[in-house]
Amino acid sequence: MALSCALRLLCRHLCPSSALLSSLPGRDRSLLMEKKTAAKWKEKKKAREGRSLPGSSWEERTPLQVKYESQRKILQTLASRLEELGVDVQKPGGLCCPLRPVVPSPVINGYRNKSTFCVNRGPDGNPKTVGLYVGTGRARNIVCVKADHMENIPPKHKQVAQCYEEFIRRSPLDPCILFHEGGHWRELVVRTTNCGHTMAIITFHPQELGQEALATQKALLKEFFTCGPGTVCALTSLYFQESTMTRCSHEQSPFQLLHGEPHIFEEVLGLKFRISPDAFFQVNTGGAEVLYQAVRELSQAGGDTVLLDICCGTGTIGLSLAHQVSKIIGIEVVEKAIADARWNAAFNVQFCDACCAVIPSGELMVVVGHWERTVSVFADYRVVRAIRNCTSIRRLLYISCKPEGEAMRNFLEDALFAFHRLCCPSDPGKKLTGEPFAPTLAVPFDMFPHTVHCELVLLFTR
DSSP states (O other): OHHHHHHHHHHHHOOSSOEEEEEOOOOOOOOOOOHHHHHHHHHHHHHTTTOOOTTOOHHHHHHHHHHHHHHHHHHHHHHHHHHHTTOOOOOGGGOSSOBOOOBOOSOOSSOBSEEEEEEEOOTTOOSOEEEEEESOTTTTOOEEEOGGGOTTSOHHHHHHHHHHHHHHHHSSSOBOSSGGGOOOEEEEEEEEOTTSOEEEEEEEOOTTOOHHHHHHHHHHHHHHHHTSGGGGGOOSEEEEEEOSSSSOOTTTSOOEEEEEOSOEEEEETTEEEEEOTTOOOOSBHHHHHHHHHHHHHHHTOOTTOEEEEETOTTSHHHHHTGGGSSEEEEEOOOHHHHHHHHHHHHHHOSSOOOOEEETTTTEEESSOOOOOOSSOGGGOHHHHHHHHHOTTEEEEEEEEEOOOHHHHHHHHHHHHHHHHHHHSOOBGGGTBOSOOOEEEEEEEEOOSTTSSOOEEEEEEEO
16 A cells, blocks of 8 residues: 555656656575476487587576576466457567567576575484475475585585584574474575675574573574684674564564674675665676666666666665666665665765655655565556556566466466556556556566576566
């Protein structure tokens, strides 16, 4: 509600010059590359020996071809579903718009700047194993395996995970595998930057422990990473969060700094960004630079352009275009990350204006916001209607990760809902009075090498 209200207020005040909207819903998860898929790729390699393009190996091309086909099917599905609803957007090949080849990541191995490690039973049955899940809850065959074999996770993350495992195996407290069964030690999040910074965030279920007992555990954890075996990790920041939920925001349960600096810093396209424990930041920094450079090109932003950046996160995309536009308006609902975005704007660009809808208070505040989402804001009819009816917005860039399984179905439903209302003829009965948008181009980016995932940029114009 607060987000849609903010949009309505902003759209009333946007100047009639061209406006650009950048929407960045996404998700951040550690992924395992399926062994069966890898085996199939190897078999196909033998069958296609000698057919690789000049300057690129088979291994480099085939995963991108797989991802391209996946994106093509998504666009075909959207086009056919929209046609069923009376919106004809089909182009040659049954797509809703032309599809460019997948843009490769400049870094293939060890590109992740954020990894989440679970605590559960390992292959040997030890419940204090730190790693990644294999298996499913439905099949009851979940096992936690170490991340040593994962090529997309950098060595520093694996080192911190190994030290955390050593610490909890020394601890007399049990791991928390199922909340109702008790236990305390839970997941570990490791964040690193190209500036050489490392942040570790440890989640702990307090159960029935009192404040004195909690203080003891925090002291032991700090001692291990600052004076004990964990010193090899050279942590810039060590955070501790008490949580009784699967996921918990800073507002629900504050991140407690046990050691080091409250923030780490990253550089992207010559800009410096401050990162808090729960701040969203593209997981592939090198890939993000390629993505943002493409956004600059697709936006066709000029000196009279107003950039409306919805779900703006730490302000990375908006600030990367700051010197090309007349004004940036960032919209965000996560209160804690707003401080990061304000700092980033102040440090990098002195003339940014922004507005943020803060859900807890429902008030509007002048600040560049932050983004972290579990569902697309486009699922909110009021948001889509506000965009559609703002005649100043002529170009719209929609940037989304491609999830899998049930999340993929949710993405398609959200996208279908939004695109139908963006592209359908004007309908005063539904308060859709603005000129319809049309999808004009789709560009996939390989932000997640060694996985099936891909980032998709859709350009709409009117």
